[in-house]
Amino acid sequence: MRVAVLGTGLMGAPMARNLARAGHTVTAWNRSFDKAESLSDAGVIPVRSIQAAVTAAEVVVVMLSSGPVCDEVLFGAPDPAVEALEPGSTVILMSSIPVETARSQAEKLAKSGVRYLDAPVSGGEKGAIEATLTIMVGGEANDLERVEPVLRLLGRVTHVGPVGCGQLAKLANQLIVGVTIGAVAEALALVAAGGGDAAAVRSALLGGFADSTILRQHGERMLKGDFKPGAKSTVQLKDLRTVLDLASTLALHLPLADTASAQFERLCQSGGGDLDHAAVYTLVLPDTADTAARP
Amino acid sequence: MRVAVLGTGLMGAPMARNLARAGHTVTAWNRSFDKAESLSDAGVIPVRSIQAAVTAAEVVVVMLSSGPVCDEVLFGAPDPAVEALEPGSTVILMSSIPVETARSQAEKLAKSGVRYLDAPVSGGEKGAIEATLTIMVGGEANDLERVEPVLRLLGRVTHVGPVGCGQLAKLANQLIVGVTIGAVAEALALVAAGGGDAAAVRSALLGGFADSTILRQHGERMLKGDFKPGAKSTVQLKDLRTVLDLASTLALHLPLADTASAQFERLCQSGGGDLDHAAVYTLVLPDTADTAARP
Numbered sequence: 001m002r003v004a005v006l007g008t009g010l011m012g013a014p015m016a017r018n019l020a021r022a023g024h025t026v027t028a029w030n031r032s033f034d035k036a037e038s039l040s041d042a043g044v045i046p047v048r049s050i051q052a053a054v055t056a057a058e059v060v061v062v063m064l065s066s067g068p069v070c071d072e073v074l075f076g077a078p079d080p081a082v083e084a085l086e087p088g089s090t091v092i093l094m095s096s097i098p099v100e101t102a103r104s105q106a107e108k109l110a111k112s113g114v115r116y117l118d119a120p121v122s123g124g125e126k127g128a129i130e131a132t133l134t135i136m137v138g139g140e141a142n143d144l145e146r147v148e149p150v151l152r153l154l155g156r157v158t159h160v161g162p163v164g165c166g167q168l169a170k171l172a173n174q175l176i177v178g179v180t181i182g183a184v185a186e187a188l189a190l191v192a193a194g195g196g197d198a199a200a201v202r203s204a205l206l207g208g209f210a211d212s213t214i215l216r217q218h219g220e221r222m223l224k225g226d227f228k229p230g231a232k233s234t235v236q237l238k239d240l241r242t243v244l245d246l247a248s249t250l251a252l253h254l255p256l257a258d259t260a261s262a263q264f265e266r267l268c269q270s271g272g273g274d275l276d277h278a279a280v281y282t283l284v285l286p287d288t289a290d291t292a293a294r295p
Numbered sequence: 296m297r298v299a300v301l302g303t304g305l306m307g308a309p310m311a312r313n314l315a316r317a318g319h320t321v322t323a324w325n326r327s328f329d330k331a332e333s334l335s336d337a338g339v340i341p342v343r344s345i346q347a348a349v350t351a352a353e354v355v356v357v358m359l360s361s362g363p364v365c366d367e368v369l370f371g372a373p374d375p376a377v378e379a380l381e382p383g384s385t386v387i388l389m390s391s392i393p394v395e396t397a398r399s400q401a402e403k404l405a406k407s408g409v410r411y412l413d414a415p416v417s418g419g420e421k422g423a424i425e426a427t428l429t430i431m432v433g434g435e436a437n438d439l440e441r442v443e444p445v446l447r448l449l450g451r452v453t454h455v456g457p458v459g460c461g462q463l464a465k466l467a468n469q470l471i472v473g474v475t476i477g478a479v480a481e482a483l484a485l486v487a488a489g490g491g492d493a494a495a496v497r498s499a500l501l502g503g504f505a506d507s508t509i510l511r512q513h514g515e516r517m518l519k520g521d522f523k524p525g526a527k528s529t530v531q532l533k534d535l536r537t538v539l540d541l542a543s544t545l546a547l548h549l550p551l552a553d554t555a556s557a558q559f560e561r562l563c564q565s566g567g568g569d570l571d572h573a574a575v576y577t578l579v580l581p582d583t584a585d586t587a588a589r590p
Contacts, residue, residue, distance in 0.1 A: 099489065122500075122503045122504060122505075134499060134502065134503045135499075136496070136499045138491070156499075156502070158495055158499035159492075159495060160486075160492050160495040161490060161491035161495070164490075165489070165490065165491035165492070165496075168485065168490075169496040169499055169500070172482035172483070172485055172496050172500070173504065173505045175478065176475075176478045176479060176500070176505035176507075176510070177504050179474060179475070179477070179478035179551065180474070180475050180505070180507065182474070182550075183470065183471045183474035183475055183478070183551055183552075184471060186470055186549040186550075187470045187471045189549075190466060190470065190541070190542060191455075191456075191460070191463050193542075193545040194459070194463040194541065195457065195460065195463075196433070196455050196460035196463045196464060197455050197460070200455040200456070200464075201431065201453075201455050201460075201463075201464040203453055204430075204431045204455055204464055205429070205464070205467070205468055205471070207429065207451070208417045208418060208468065208508065209468065209508050209509065209512075210467070210471035210472050210475070210508070211507065211508045212471075212475065212506065212507030212508065212509070212510075213503065213504050213505070213506045213507065214504065214507070215471070215507075217504075243485065246485070246489065247485060247488075250485070250488040250489060250581065252484060252488050252579065252581055253579065254481040254484075254485065254579060255477075255481075255554050255558060256474065256477045256478055256481055256551060256555065257481055258554075259551055259553075260551065262550070263551075284547065284549060286545065
């Protein structure tokens with residue numbers, strides 16, 4: 001297949017490599033051309049204009065930094081993708097963007113006969129390189145079926161509902177991650193404050209009901225005081241705010257998401273915004289406990 | 296070794312069987328004698344008095360329903376274990392009781408030359424039967440070393456600090472479990488309310504950062520509307536209150552535990568106290584969403 005990749009940053013670059021390695025004809029565009037050009041050793045064809053990249057592409061993977069940037073690349077002057085997209089081709093929007101932005105992009109592209117899936121990912125740069133991303137896809141089942149062999153080259157694909165639902169799933173992910181980090185932080189702080197061995201407790205809980213990826217990875221970061229991101233607290237806060245904004249339009253009350261959001265806001269306001277989200281531990285850790293974990 | 300088991304209910308009975316099966320001489324006492332008697336097929340020796348059970352025992356396993364019941368069996372008239380316990384023997388208190396109760400029991404027994412470990416468990420009846428309990432031990436390392444071969448017959452043993460810290464670890468477990476259940480409930484409710492496929496989202500998130508035992512087991516219960524306990528919401532609420540009481544004596548502020556406690560209080564007050572703690576999902580699920588999950 002002919003595949004265009006728009007955006008070859010930390011995530012898009014290894015994804016483009018994986019697609020080219022599998023034998024697809026991959027064109028790549030990036031705002032800074034050198035990042036696209038550096039992929040030519042992998043057989044990726046770097047191009048200088050968005051329209052040149054998407055012309056004749058059957059699949060267009062978009063992996064840019066935000067909803068507005070995606071909107072600009074798809075629809076903005078002077079080089080809007082929409083004017084060069086082939087009718088019948090499929091845009092796979094893999095950035096994390098608001099649910100409403102995804103729905104609106106799908107509607108606009110449908111007018112040009114272009115199919116649309118929103119397919120945000122979790123798993124980070126490591127997942128992109130190793131092609132083990134979790135890919136949450138919103139859109140028509142038929143549309144997914146046509147491009148699923150391409151997506152499977154990047155990770156594990158799950159269809160989670162109509163357009164926008166990929167973003168909804170990603171928000172669910174971010175909600176669980178943010179609250180669970182907070183829960184693990186409070187539990188380890190309780191043990192430390194009570195005079196117990198928090199590292200031993202973390203080990204004891206592995207394999208039981210309290211076990212989670214967060215206890216394993218972020219729990220260890222908390223105990224080591226290793227808050228080099230990973231995922232920044234500012235991003236966790238932004239995601240929780242997006243969750244709460246959406247919940248409010250759905251008349252949903254989500255008290256734990258609300259509480260976790262307030263905690264990450266405190267962390268960001270006290271200078272911890274660029275630290276890993278596991279640094280929320282430093283907020284609950286009492287002054288009298290072992291201070292090894294403080295940044 | 297000679298081992299006495301005080302309390303042969305859902306948890307104590309299979310534990311006594313596992314100890315006898317391994318070749319230890321096991322005496323068993325239970326308030327309702329028939330429950331102890333029913334273990335004689337496994338080679339356990341049922342006895343009618345607490346003091347008869349513990350006489351000459353090197354290890355005394357206590358698995359009763361609460362701190363006050365443990366206190367009564369150890370120290371209460373007319374049949375207090377303390378008067379028959381051998382100096383140099385070890386009481387392993389495996390019930391979930393307040394940290395302060397554990398410390399006070401240890402002090403009292405020390406006056407009679409009796410060693411003490413607090414070793415609460417997680418893993419439930421299934422873990423007790425299969426000898427796969429998570430056993431969190433507080434006490435002196437030397438004291439644990441002497442009895443560890445016995446404890447290993449019941450599950451995985453971790454030493455987590457001095458006396459009381461086993462209970463502290465159990466509270467950490469209950470905190471993480473209660474908050475994570477709430478997080479999964481909010482995330483799945485968000486997806487359902489937004490028109491996504493909550494079951495597909497749960498599947499998509501397995502293996503990623505949002506993965507947890509709770510997402511796997513309680514997430515599935517939520518989606519099936521299966522709230523047969525498991526662990527009752529009243530017990531989850533009691534445990535979260537114990538966490539918050541302890542936190543307050545330690546001058547710790549635990550906002551997520553606080554929020555989760557309020558949620559379980561709402562659930563219990565609205566008649567859900569005897570449902571599994573996963574039923575907290577019914578509180579956040581909007582009226583307009585798929586109602587399959589309602590009890």
